Amino acid sequence: MTKKFAAEFVGTLWLVLGGCGSAVLAAAFPEVGIGLVGVSLAFGLTVVTIAYALGHISGAHLNPAVTFGFLASGRFKASELVPYLVAQILGGIAGAGILYLIASGKAGFDLSGGFAANGYGTHSPGGYSLQAAFVTEFVMTFLFLIIILGATDVKASKGFAGLAIGLGLTLIHLISIPVTNTSVNPARSISQALFVGDWAMAQLWLFIVAPIAGAIVAGIFYRLVYSEAPRFSDDKIQKELVDDHQ
Numbered sequence: 001m002t003k004k005f006a007a008e009f010v011g012t013l014w015l016v017l018g019g020c021g022s023a024v025l026a027a028a029f030p031e032v033g034i035g036l037v038g039v040s041l042a043f044g045l046t047v048v049t050i051a052y053a054l055g056h057i058s059g060a061h062l063n064p065a066v067t068f069g070f071l072a073s074g075r076f077k078a079s080e081l082v083p084y085l086v087a088q089i090l091g092g093i094a095g096a097g098i099l100y101l102i103a104s105g106k107a108g109f110d111l112s113g114g115f116a117a118n119g120y121g122t123h124s125p126g127g128y129s130l131q132a133a134f135v136t137e138f139v140m141t142f143l144f145l146i147i148i149l150g151a152t153d154v155k156a157s158k159g160f161a162g163l164a165i166g167l168g169l170t171l172i173h174l175i176s177i178p179v180t181n182t183s184v185n186p187a188r189s190i191s192q193a194l195f196v197g198d199w200a201m202a203q204l205w206l207f208i209v210a211p212i213a214g215a216i217v218a219g220i221f222y223r224l225v226y227s228e229a230p231r232f233s234d235d236k237i238q239k240e241l242v243d244d245h246q
Helices: 002-026 035-058 064-073 078-103 130-151 161-180 186-196 198-203 206-225
Strands: none
Touching (some): 002 035, 002 078, 002 186, 035 161, 064 078, 064 186, 064 206, 078 186, 130 161, 186 206
């Protein structure tokens, strides 16, 4: 469990530092900014790299919603839920802390710029409503879990799960950055909101509730569609390790 905790901590740290870091440091950099496409790709690349680096240790969930989705699908132990959530949230906060230390080193840095926090209404990049934000986060997380669960199923092609999941997250960001700045990950939202405070903390509930709800529904859907799948998959990216004595 200690190894899994460490893997989830480091993996989520990398997700926040790589994804949110690209948004804060590089998205609008003068003349060579990477823009929305670059930020979307950065989030996908963090998942691809960590999936292949640490997936065989913890499954590389990196996201409380993913963990809830696996639990609902029957492919995760309830006894490991809390340690995974704690590791992911702490890892996200650590990643945001490192990003803050870097970003604040530039003259004129101001957290009021958003720090890649998620929001709706006046804090949505495109001015989208609470309803639009909730639907977006619910549906995008639902589909993200369908991609993850399907790509890591024992019947799926081996060795490509990390790539499929990373590209799926990239596509999700391309669709939803204008709506909510894209969460689909409560740990990522919590980490940025803690630093921004104020409106980000007030709106944080949506980016916890909607992704987790979407993931749980996806997990239940998976159990219905993949009814022949075993409780625990032996796929490299999603492997759930059994107790040491077994």
